[in-house]
Amino acid sequence: MGIEQKLGNMGVVTTTLETVVNWSRKQAMWPMLFGLACCAIEMMGAQASSYDMSRFGMELMRPSPRQSDLMIVAGRVSRKMAPVLRRLYDQMPAPKWVVSMGDCASCGGVYNNYAIVQGVDEIVPVDVYVAGCPPRPEALIHGIMTLHEKIKGEKFKDWA
């Protein structure tokens, strides 16, 4: 873990509250079990045997938005799905983050047409974009690690 080196003889660690809160938020991130299209299959692949996302402390996919704090938008968002997606986002308790997985969710991808929302950032604020059609499981894991880096640097005053 590495934490025992920092403990010292007294068993006391001095740090800021911000660091502790961000550290704990990042270490137990529960993604929502929510797949839309092709990318959802790669998201399942990322959790399954070969890639095993649980190594990074995020195997606990919650089917309910009320228990999750990370939304992985995996796939194209149609105009019919957009209100549903926003409602799911609103149901998640803060603090919450959004990963836009794949080209379709990020910018519409190859579907520049009437049915597809041109980027999920038109309806929810996105923290990390993962490119690829669909992104490899490694890319998704990298995306979430990038999000971890972002969370480490978050400030309380921005949440207020």
Place this chain on the structure above:
Amino acid sequence: MNSSLQPIVSDLESTFGAKASEFRGQASVVVAPDKIVEAARSLRDKHRFDMLSALSAVDYWPQLEPRFHAVYQFKNMAQKLRLEVRVPLNGNEPQLDTLIDVYPNANWHERELWDMFGFKIKNHPDLRRILMPEDWVGHPLRKDYPLGYEEVQFTFNFEEIDQRKPRPKD
């Protein structure tokens, strides 16, 4: 044309005034809109086309008469035959009789025709949009419906298009 398909096509021609054609071994007959239910019934009961394999349409806009073709694909599983039946429809008020009584799986296909092409399906028990949202305006697969092209952002026009993009407030 397949030799066992020939008598069936001839029967449709004599009974329902159908017009037959062939392309690369695939037979196609054109049947008038008011005769399609009867023709389908005779195909199912008399000629043992037991499955409605597919149902879609083609839009020949700006040609008005006929503007649409509804295209049925029937399958005879015992004799391994396929037959395409086309129904020409007027552009101003496309109306089609439902086939649900003959082939129950026509239900969703016909709802899709209403959704995508705006065909009024007569006697359909549940004519709602199926793929698009309930409050959608227009019928997307018509040729006079735009694809909905959104301008692509490049470095030189990024700001300009970005301003027009909807953004969530929080």
Place this chain on the structure above:
Amino acid sequence: MTLQQIEITADELKHLVSERAHTGETMLLNMGPQHPSTHGVLRLLLELDGETVVNCIPDVGFLHTGIEKNIEAKTYEKSETMTDRLDYLNTMGNNLAYCLAVEKLVDLDVPERAQAIRVIFAELQRIASHLVWLGTAGLDLAAMSIFLYCFREREKILDIMEMCSGQRMMTTYFRPGGLWRDTTAEFEPAVRAFIDTFSKQVDEYEGLLSNNPIFLDRTKNIGKLTGKDAIAWGVTGPSLRGSGVKYDLRKEEPYSGYEQYDFDIPTYEEGDVYARYRVRIDEFRQSLRIVRQALDKLPKGPFRSNNRKFVPPPRAELGNSMEAVIHHFKLWTEGFPAPKASVYVPVESPRGELGVFLEGDGGPKPYRCYWRTPSFVNLQILPMLSKGHFVADLVAIIGSIDIVLGDVDR
């Protein structure tokens, strides 16, 4: 969904629910579009009497992508990237159906080697698709380890696909007239290694599920479908064969050289969830048989047609032949024209009859491309199958008809 919204929906759907729903005797429950066991964004409005399903009203279209309209705006070759993303578990199969349709429309021959490689990949893709089905359907019935096993094997197939096409899922490897490029040297040993290990894995899956009392309780006599009903409703694929109808397009209307291979069509008479499960398990073995035969007599020769009007010339020719440069330029800027006619080409996808209706107008772009997708047609029987069963059994039924929402909504 809030209670208020369900009421609004119920008002719209008044004609579909029973009288008892209006008095409040039965309950309306919204399931989906975000639900872990609907295999995507399927929404079901359920009318429940206690825990028994009285009525089930599917609402689809949450993944409607406008692929058919988008294909009309692209040339024949470019629209193929769209076809991968229809049924994203059967990408090679979609490419195959589309390529066969284009080849039939413009009357283009495909070399034997390309046909055999297409068969190998189509069957590997069938195995991969059934693996995802087995994993997720098992997960729905609370069998967790089968999911991890299935995805382990699926990765091996994806590796083979990536080896040849450069992409794991959206391969676009088959092109009108043949293949994008020839297979690599590692291809054959990799496939052989896979088929040797996989036949043992299928036994392992069967050992986990086929005689498992919990699995049998959840699947036997659930969601019964008779062969007669299945044909009337246009159901195809494993769901039809699980109802005792011996119907497989690979045998009925052979394409891409399937008539050369020796394989059986597994059928089961019961028509319940368990029968459909058995059909798919048997199909694993039949697919392996086909792959092995195709690999054994894989012909040498060109991997794509030599007809320069439709197929781009090899890179090496561009340096020394003006004609090749012209053909290359014309094909990649303008595309090739197709006659003013229509074709309908059905193939057997892992889910059933996947049909492509393709109409040309004399120009380089398809005038209309309609996809007869098996999931769309098969999903229609869900209300009929689920009536009178518990909600928990409904989950098993949805799993057993194996829908892919990209395939339903297009």
